[in-house]
Amino acid sequence: MPPLIYADNNATTPVAPEVRAAMAPFFDDQYFNPSSMYDAARAVRQAIEAARHQVATLLGGITPEQILFTSCATESNNAALFGAVRANPGRRHIITTAVEHPAVLEVCKELARNGLDVTFLPVDRRGQLDLAEFIRALRPDTLLVSVMHANNETGVIFPVAELARIAKETNPGILFHTDATQTVGKLPIDLSTEYAQVDLLSFSGHKLHAPKGVGALFIKRGTPLRPYLIGGHQENSRRGGTENVPYIVGLATACRLAGEHLAEEHKVGTLRDELEERILANVSFVEVNGHGAPRLPNTLNLAVHAIEGESILFELDAAGICASSGSACTSGSLEPSHVLRAMQVPFTAMHGSVRFSLSRYTTAAETAVIATVFPEVVARLRRVSPYWDHARNRLAADIPNPAAGTPHR
Amino acid sequence: MAWEYSEKTRQLFMDAVHGKPGTHMGEIEDPDGFGEHGSIVCGDALRFSFRVKRHPADPTQDVITEARYLTFGCTSAIAASEALCAIIEAGGFTPLQALKVTNQEIVKYLDGLPNQKVHCSVMGAEALEAAVFNWAQKRGVDLAKHGVTLGGEKDNDGRIVCTCFSLSEPYIKAKIRELNLHSIPEITNAIKAGGACMSCHHAPGGLQDLLDDAWGPRPTSLKASPTAPASPEPVAPTSVPAPLSAWQLGKKVEKAVDDYIRPILKKDGGDIEIVDIKDALIYCRLKGACAGCAGAATTLKLMVERTLKEQVDERIRVIAV
Numbered sequence: 040m041p042p043l044i045y046a047d048n049n050a051t052t053p054v055a056p057e058v059r060a061a062m063a064p065f066f067d068d069q070y071f072n073p074s075s076m077y078d079a080a081r082a083v084r085q086a087i088e089a090a091r092h093q094v095a096t097l098l099g100g101i102t103p104e105q106i107l108f109t110s111c112a113t114e115s116n117n118a119a120l121f122g123a124v125r126a127n128p129g130r131r132h133i134i135t136t137a138v139e140h141p142a143v144l145e146v147c148k149e150l151a152r153n154g155l156d157v158t159f160l161p162v163d164r165r166g167q168l169d170l171a172e173f174i175r176a177l178r179p180d181t182l183l184v185s186v187m188h189a190n191n192e193t194g195v196i197f198p199v200a201e202l203a204r205i206a207k208e209t210n211p212g213i214l215f216h217t218d219a220t221q222t223v224g225k226l227p228i229d230l231s232t233e234y235a236q237v238d239l240l241s242f243s244g245h246k247l248h249a250p251k252g253v254g255a256l257f258i259k260r261g262t263p264l265r266p267y268l269i270g271g272h273q274e275n276s277r278r279g280g281t282e283n284v285p286y287i288v289g290l291a292t293a294c295r296l297a298g299e300h301l302a303e304e305h306k307v308g309t310l311r312d313e314l315e316e317r318i319l320a321n322v323s324f325v326e327v328n329g330h331g332a333p334r335l336p337n338t339l340n341l342a343v344h345a346i347e348g349e350s351i352l353f354e355l356d357a358a359g360i361c362a363s364s365g366s367a368c369t370s371g372s373l374e375p376s377h378v379l380r381a382m383q384v385p386f387t388a389m390h391g392s393v394r395f396s397l398s399r400y401t402t403a404a405e406t407a408v409i410a411t412v413f414p415e416v417v418a419r420l421r422r423v424s425p426y427w428d429h430a431r432n433r434l435a436a437d438i439p440n441p442a443a444g445t446p447h448r
Numbered sequence: 449m450a451w452e453y454s455e456k457t458r459q460l461f462m463d464a465v466h467g468k469p470g471t472h473m474g475e476i477e478d479p480d481g482f483g484e485h486g487s488i489v490c491g492d493a494l495r496f497s498f499r500v501k502r503h504p505a506d507p508t509q510d511v512i513t514e515a516r517y518l519t520f521g522c523t524s525a526i527a528a529s530e531a532l533c534a535i536i537e538a539g540g541f542t543p544l545q546a547l548k549v550t551n552q553e554i555v556k557y558l559d560g561l562p563n564q565k566v567h568c569s570v571m572g573a574e575a576l577e578a579a580v581f582n583w584a585q586k587r588g589v590d591l592a593k594h595g596v597t598l599g600g601e602k603d604n605d606g607r608i609v610c611t612c613f614s615l616s617e618p619y620i621k622a623k624i625r626e627l628n629l630h631s632i633p634e635i636t637n638a639i640k641a642g643g644a645c646m647s648c649h650h651a652p653g654g655l656q657d658l659l660d661d662a663w664g665p666r667p668t669s670l671k672a673s674p675t676a677p678a679s680p681e682p683v684a685p686t687s688v689p690a691p692l693s694a695w696q697l698g699k700k701v702e703k704a705v706d707d708y709i710r711p712i713l714k715k716d717g718g719d720i721e722i723v724d725i726k727d728a729l730i731y732c733r734l735k736g737a738c739a740g741c742a743g744a745a746t747t748l749k750l751m752v753e754r755t756l757k758e759q760v761d762e763r764i765r766v767i768a769v
Contacts, residue, residue, distance in 0.1 A: 170769050174724040174731050201769070208767045209729055347491065349522035353451065354465065367491040368522035368565075373636070373643030374612070375491065390491045390520075419465045423473050423526055425495035425518035426488055438488055 041359035049396035065285035090291030099229030115241030115256035118267035125265035130182030166195035193329035194338025203236035224297030249293035253286035308336030342388035454559035472533035483578025492521030507587035612644035704759035728763035
């Protein structure tokens with residue numbers, strides 16, 4: 040087997056060795072329940088507060104009490120949305136986008152089923168929101184706006200700080216939530232200045248080299264929110280359940296490391312840009328999803344015409360390259376990604392998406408291998424494809440596009 | 449989800465894609481039989497063709513000597529296409545005999561397929577059927593006389609049940625019986641129906657009804673229980689009930705902008721765009737030379753807001769976007 044090249048960091052990341060080391064004592068002699076009264080437990084309690092401080096530091100040096108530790112970003116999102124709805128019964132309208140992660144999108148659909156009014160903002164071909172559309176959606180009874188900071192599939196960045204400001208200036212009673220799972224540690228986020236209008240911000244540890252099973256929710260002081268996990272008095276009575284001490288310490292260490300490496304994120308961007316250029320130069324009929332929009336420096340999402348994403352992934356896997364796809368065959372459903380559908384990717388490339396997502400551990404040697412292997416894979420699969428014009432070496436003309444409702448058999 | 453393909457499936461895919469000698473990827477020029485199934489929109493499609501050794505007197509004695517495919521689809525779709533051609537060529541079948549090759553045989557040849565990939569093998573069987581139909585037309589063979597009814601071709605008409613994959617009631621009904629499908633997941637795995645928006649599952653005349661028609665209603669049928677209306681699609685934003693003065697306010701704002709504000713900005717090579725007005729909130733952005741100006745926010749707040757307050761309504765607030 041060839042050496043593994045991991046280019047799926049938007050799915051999860053390897054745990055940093057420093058993180059693992061920092062967690063270790065809390066599996067060994069520092070096992071005490073942080074709520075216990077004896078002196079030995081106090082050190083554990085202090086480790087949690089030190090961790091809270093480290094996370095707050097990465098997010099602009101805000102007051103640490105505003106950080107709530109959770110089990111994952113999905114829990115953070117659920118806690119933010121359900122918590123906000125329960126605390127604000129007078130308002131019944133939510134604004135979100137059509138391209139949110141399921142951890143927000145499905146919660147919003149659930150809230151809609153429970154009688155709330157939800158506006159799903161569309162995106163354009165580049166994956167961007169229309170500001171005028173957002174403004175039009177704001178209503179006197181709008182309770183919450185939930186817009187992701189950057190899209191996990193395409194890496195397209197939304198102007199969250201500006202949207203939050205507009206929402207607050209329109210009506211200070213509107214709460215603003217952002218799912219920042221893909222941006223914390225990759226983009227500078229200062230919740231005390233530029234992002235000061237954001238009330239709620241979710242993220243998870245395993246996207247920034249902490250392990251799976253820990254996340255956080257920023258709750259701005261004074262934000263009306265009901266607890267989601269009801270139980271003991273932990274986390275200032277905002278989340279019951281004994282604190283997951285080793286993982287909280289791991290998350291904090293990962294945040295500290297991310298802060299130290301933030302200035303180097305442009306190096307990841309350079310690698311991505313080179314990879315993108317080489318692929319575009321060597322593969323015809325391929326598009327960059329989100330091209331022309333501000334994007335995360337680590338993400339490259341390609342729409343390849345005339346071939347299917349799952350078989351691309353399989354071929355890449357055989358070459359030791361880990362990537363992902365929004366194709367129907369890689370999801371639980373038979374539909375291609377809701378993000379690419381919302382962006383109206385052409386139907387001849389809708390099933391042919393591939394996402395490479397890099398990290399600070401990705402090397403130039405690795406992206407060079409991807410840049411060499413990927414065009415070969417595309418060429419091989421196109422030889423098998425009925426939608427490739429083999430004589431002219433281009434996308435076949437006149438591919439039928441059966442509209443929904445028209446029988447084709 | 450991770451791959452759960454058999455070693456055979458993996459190997460066939462790799463052999464096919466890497467053009468190993470003896471594999472069947474390609475197209476036959478002037479084929480004796482040609483059939484297609486699926487579409488690029490649905491995520492997989494197979495183009496299948498074969499050549500026969502023609503019998504001088506009796507076309508039904510033609511023997512398939514060569515089978516080829518081009519496939520758009522996932523690993524298992526390509527492997528299933530390869531399996532189909534291998535089975536057909538190895539069998540030395542007449543086209544009528546080839547029709548007896550079922551999707552189960554393809555699955556067997558592949559040493560099994562994950563449930564959610566069974567439709568890849570069905571696609572092979574469907575394309576084969578279409579190709580035999582094409583051969584019969586070319587060779588003047590009346591399939592009906594040989595006891596063959598080609599479900600797919602005859603059921604072109606009929607009510608569409610699954611709009612996502614354009615599958616009609618007669619087609620789904622035929623497949624429920626032919627492939628012995630007893631539940632909605634089985635239908636989805638075999639022919640993809642109901643695999644996308646899922647709105648046809650328990651709708652009147654939907655998949656559960658077709659299953660009940662075929663096998664009799666089951667006590668566990670969800671049909672009777674009310675289902676919450678799903679709203680998977682983005683909903684158009686509902687507009688705010690507008691107070692009566694909105695139009696007049698808008699006109700007045702526009703006039704004040706034209707008369708007082710725009711001329712001042714134009715002097716500096718700038719301009720202003722009103723993005724939206726709701727109640728007394730004016731959303732606008734500075735354009736031209738003003739757009740990048742450090743004082744833009746101050747300009748908007750002070751000059752534009754003050755002017756509009758004076759000229760139009762004291763309640764007005766300006767929001768820069």
